[in-house]
Amino acid sequence: MFLTRMQINPRRRGARLLLSSPQVLHAAVCSGFADATPSGEGRILWRLDNYGPHRVILFVASPDKPDFTHIIEQAGWPTTETWDTKPYDRLLDRLTLGQQWQFRLTANPVHSARREGWTDTKPLGHVTIRQQEQWLLDRTPRLGFQILPRKADNAVDGEVELVITDRGVRRFSRGDGRVTISTATFEGLLEVTDVAALKNSLTFGIGRAKSYGCGLLTLAYPATPDSPQ
CATH class of the missing domain: 3.30.70.1200 (Crispr-associated protein; domain 1)
Structure with missing residues (x-):
């Protein structure tokens, strides 16, 4: 890779x-x-x-x-x-349990639902920041990592190192039709819980709409007080 x-x-x-x-x-x-x-x-x-x-x-x-x-x-x-x-592969081969990484991910947070008049369920984009954050948190166990708790002095119980830095709806043409996807860009701090699962997330992507700029998870070393600004 x-x-x-x-x-x-x-x-x-x-x-x-x-x-x-x-x-x-x-x-x-x-x-x-x-x-x-x-x-x-x-x-x-x-x-x-x-x-x-x-x-x-x-x-x-x-x-x-x-x-x-x-x-x-x-x-x-x-x-x-x-x-x-x-x-x-240099990064993939260095992954070990318990490592902490900063991460960035742009994803397509959706859920399956049926609207009035529909005969089948279809993927619908989550609307609120809370829903989009929960979409990712619900998936982290099988993605190979967990989001770390916030350690700031003003943090409250249950808060984690996760923010959505950008979100929106993209509409564009595909053939004779139109495509609409909702996107959210997540940033935060994770800990590796399953090396094989995390490698799969990094190389095969997360969620839907991978052809449209979603699903790529990238890692970076966590910032420290001595890190260059």
Whole structure:
């Protein structure tokens, strides 16, 4: 597995096209691989992280190394910036029980329900922050980790190191139809409880809408008082 980081230039016309539709961006990401089908190691997962109006980072986890020349030419800085791909197995092989990591995840929190007039249940997006947070907390045991309790002086019983930093609804075209997905970006502090399950979460993704920028969980070392700012 590999993890790729690439900066998008949102001022460019091609970038605005990619950023406007998860369907279009998914096609562009998959075009960077000779074979985009999932393997026994994992599948292609991607996520856009926004750090302001002029700084957008595309992260891609994949079984094979990508060639994103076409994205750089269309939506990046062709003469000054490319993409950075590193082996993901280095991190995967270091995972052990009890480790603590900072994490980020953009997901599609949904539940199955039946509305009036429907004959079958369908996935419906959770609406409130509380519902979206609970969606993730309910799944952590089988995802291979737990969210750590808050240790701040003003923390109350039951609070955990979990925040939603961004949430929204994306609507875009797919073929002759329209797709609507709700998204939430989670950040927090986790502890590894099942190494194999966490590796599966990292390489095969979490939840639905993986083709549309959801499901990619990334880890980083927890910040400490001595960490550089």
